[in-house]
Amino acid sequence: MKTYNIHHVNQKVHQKNNKNFKSNISFGDVLDNINNIKFSKHAMKRIDDRNISIDKKDVEKINTAINNAREKGIDQALILMDNKAFIASVTKNTIITTINRDNLKDNVFTNIDGAVII
Numbered sequence: 001m002k003t004y005n006i007h008h009v010n011q012k013v014h015q016k017n018n019k020n021f022k023s024n025i026s027f028g029d030v031l032d033n034i035n036n037i038k039f040s041k042h043a044m045k046r047i048d049d050r051n052i053s054i055d056k057k058d059v060e061k062i063n064t065a066i067n068n069a070r071e072k073g074i075d076q077a078l079i080l081m082d083n084k085a086f087i088a089s090v091t092k093n094t095i096i097t098t099i100n101r102d103n104l105k106d107n108v109f110t111n112i113d114g115a116v117i118i
Helices: 027-033 041-049 056-071
Strands: 002-004 076-081 084-089 094-100 107-109 114-117
Touching: 041 094, 056 076, 056 084, 056 114
Parallel strands: 002 107, 076 114
Antiparallel strands: 076 084, 084 094
């Protein structure tokens, strides 16, 4: 069983031409243009390492989930979407890490104070 710890992240990462992004627009450009959601360097590495596909609609859903979490007073959120999970720092509008379906089984997530299922 794996355990994930939440760490505060202030770094904004730009990654151009991510092979998992399904568009002519770079992944970094999408992130810059949708309500300033940031993906940490760690999250970007996990997206690449785990072959996780994220498109513009996914980013919009994540943004909505972060906003919903913020409205409920959540600081650190687990966001479940389709076959993916994201750990987010709601206060910093930052995705800290991401996990695909294959890596979700038998895991424990710590240091979160709420979950949003979309």
